Amino acid sequence: MSYTRRLLVPGALLGALCLALPGLANAAGAAPTGLRVPALAVDDHSAVLVWQKPADYATVVDYRVFLNGKAIGTARDNAARFSPAAPYVKAFYGAYKGDRQVKIDQHSFTADGLKPDTEYSFSVRALHADGSLSAPSKPVKLRTTPPSPRCDITAHGAVGDGKTLNTSAIQDTITACPAGGTVFVPKGVFKSGALFLKSNLTLEVSEGATLLGSERAEDYPVSMGYTLYTYSTTQRPPSLINALDRSRRTAGAFRNIRIVGKGTIDGNGWKRAPQASLKDEVGAEIPQYVFGTNSTYKNLGILAATQVNQAVAEGLPLGAAYSQRRSSLMTLRGVHNLYVAGINIVNPAFHGIMVLESEQVAVNGVQIKTWDANNADGIEFGNSEHVMVFNSFFDTGDDCVNFAAGTGEEAAKQEPQRDAWIFNNYMRRGHGTVVIGSHTGAWIEDILAEDNVAHLTWIGLRAKSNNLNGGGGRHIVYRDNAHRDLQREGFIFTLEYSDVNLLLDYVPAKQSARFQDIKVLHNSLEFTPDWQPTPIPQGPKREMTVVDFKAVEVQGDIKSQAFHERITIDDLLLINTSSIKIDGLKEGVLRNIRFEDYAGKADPLSIKNAPDIKLENIQIPAPK
Structure with missing residues (x-):
């Protein structure tokens, strides 16, 4: 039924x-x-x-x-x-x-x-x-708007042969296009380095068109890039598509930017996997990229390789070079009114779409296909507000939709990441569907994620931080979502997250992060009899079964006496899953939880360090 x-x-x-x-x-x-x-x-x-x-x-x-x-x-x-x-x-x-x-x-x-x-x-x-x-x-x-003046990049000399470097021609088109105009990319493959948008502009990548990132590090001048936070010490290179103002970081530096069309924006970051593509659930070809690391990037990277090599040659330590000097596909900072729709996003050297310190943002009907490129998040919102993502497809090398709000003691001076609505998306492979952290310093709050479907992602709702970053996540509702054949936990709240590429260029927070006032309502999680670990291209073989991870895990930092607070999980259907583990939660609620075809070998509930927890109407099966 x-x-x-x-x-x-x-x-x-x-x-x-x-x-x-x-x-x-x-x-x-x-x-x-x-x-x-x-x-x-x-x-x-x-x-x-x-x-x-x-x-x-x-x-x-x-x-x-x-x-x-x-x-x-x-x-x-x-x-x-x-x-x-x-x-x-x-x-x-x-x-x-x-x-x-x-x-x-x-x-x-x-x-x-x-x-x-x-x-x-x-x-x-x-x-x-x-x-x-x-x-x-x-x-x-x-x-509706009046017709927009069209500014075709080929009128300024752009050539769509996949070889000619068109950075100057496209940038000249952007500069010359009048307010309210549309920079139009026609059918063809147009190679380019970093491009910089301006206010009151539409960038339209038409069906059959590809905006292809150059593979050369020098086409993304670090001098024209940015630091992630005001207290960050390492300059990042610009992305392929940018809205960056060196004199102002906050919303309003740019206004009214649209990035639309049915074409493709390709970051040219990594090589394809030996199996370059596969057929997905609807019979469509979906690309697969190699799983690169800071020890394999030279052989597996394209733009990723040239950028890290350049940074190392300049004297940057390998860890910092790898974690800070790869370009994302888009970095859009300080935008008031931003609309991204219809675009296909593939193969960034680093992240996919980064939206920083912006407000009134909508992402509609995009397809982000970056599996399993290292750190290839789909969309990251940092210290932004009033954002929504809907009708989109994700198959990503890292988190599908990620929220960030700074790190360490200085983050307390930043604005939080707040007011987001994530709905009607399909999250395929990726490290998490909706992800809170790990950069939680200024707080991530007021998130509603509903009516999404997840299939093959590592985790569903993923809240992650540690005792260095501070802040946390609060006032989050995750409701009416369906999950099947995830690769790790169904829902996780942890203060034990660590990043192998971490660059500790900030003063640690005085107080550990925590997650509080979160409601996980009316969701389902199923592991089918056909479940198996998703292979990682060029990566280690994963020998796992369903019982190797938890359906729900809440993990505080007991050593630091950092407890999560008031996390409610209500009306949850678990089919052929493993157990629920709680360790470090105050005033939690587990209510109306039903296990069907329980796959675990131990007691399905493991609860400790959980003062004032309430357990109501939990249908507990016998262990196998």
Whole structure:
């Protein structure tokens, strides 16, 4: 039987997530709330809408969208057209007969075929299992943009032969393009070094186009790069795509930047694995990159190799050279209003998309394919606020979506990373789906991650830090997500994280990090009989079974008396999993947890150093 949904919104966040609508407590149910257009998610022919689920969504099966009072489609049908995650989600639920996983909602919609510079009014209604519709949401009015002036890079001499270095031609196009204009990359392979965007600009990489990073370190001048934090001591090189202002780091240094299109941005960081690609769950070819390290980068790296070699030749120690002198694919700092949509992201030398000290950010429908390039996170948000990621596909060499907020004592002077919404994504291989830390110094807070599907990632929700970084994560809700055949823990909160590439260039925090006021609500985790460790290209063979890791692990730092606090895990279905381990948690709650086909060999609950923990309605199986 299916695992039914029920309302599990935490009281502290109820006001923020679901607005009470008096007078609608009837059979139709309450309306969806918070209907809006994400930052810059409207152009001259289309607009993207997102909304929050109603307070009680137990019987909601879809949402119907209305344009000027007329129904124009449902969220699920629309996702099948516009979301690269949708076919994978469909395959996930169709893979096994009698699937018991949590079923996710779809709450976004792309309206296309609109007229330029025209006002429209949209509303949305929840569709229930019995066919009834809720009351309409509050409407949102928007105006499409006028047509954008197009600035084709080939008009400035760019050549798409995959060999010509086009840095100057593309940068000249960016400089010359008027405010509100679109820098257009047509079909072809355009090689380039570091590029620097400006405010009020769209970069469109069209279908069939590839923006290919140069393999030469000198095409990413370190003098034009950045330091990660104000207290960092090592300058990083710029990325392939940048928004960097050397005189200002905070939001507002840049405004209104869009990076869109169905083309590819390729960082040219690492060689392909011996098996260069494989067919995934929907029959699509997906690239595989070598697993490089600071001892193998010379043979396995492309841009990664030339950049580390250059840094070592300049006298930088190998550890610092490897951890600080590889380019990411994008570094976007200090942007107010940022929209990234549709793009294919592949093969960075370091990280994928880095969004630092920015606000009002939306990432929609991107495909990030970086497995198993070292440190190749999908998207990292650092000290930013009001961000969302939705409808996207991740197959990454590190964390899928990662949040960071500085390290050590100086981080207390920074703004926290706050207010994020992660929904309707498909997380494939990667080290974690939604990851809090390890840079937790200024706190990571107010995160809602819901209605995502994870398949083959190492971990689901991953909260990681240590006693050096300080701060932590708080006010996080992880709800209504489905997970299958993960490679390690289902959910982990740990203060024992260590990074082999760590550069300790900061003053350690006086107080250890910790995670508090976190709610993991209505999720499912399943390991199928076909489960096996995902091979790492060029990496060590992994000899593991399901019983080698925990379904849930909460690990404090008992030696330092650093306890996590008020972590609630409620309404969790565990199928063919191992046990739950708690060590270092105050005022925790484990409630409504059901084990089915328990795979462990020991007691499924291991709890110590957990004062005032509450255990309610846990169906405990006998060990095998």
